[in-house]
Amino acid sequence: MVRKKGKYICFKCGFEYADKKWASRCEAWCSSHNSCSMEVIKHAIRR
Numbered sequence: 001m002v003r004k005k006g007k008y009i010c011f012k013c014g015f016e017y018a019d020k021k022w023a024s025r026c027e028a029w030c031s032s033h034n035s036c037s038m039e040v041i042k043h044a045i046r047r
């Protein structure tokens, strides 16, 4: 994941998370499923 100003960004889908835990979970999901999990991205920061 990419870390930027206290936020963590999934390098697969580009969603931003305040919590590293969710960013890494998102990446793990995106990498193995090639899509995003609604359960994970609902924890993303809204743009």
Ligand SMILES: [Zn+2]
Pocket: 010, 011, 012, 013, 014, 015, 026, 027, 030, 036
């Ligand atoms: Zn992702």
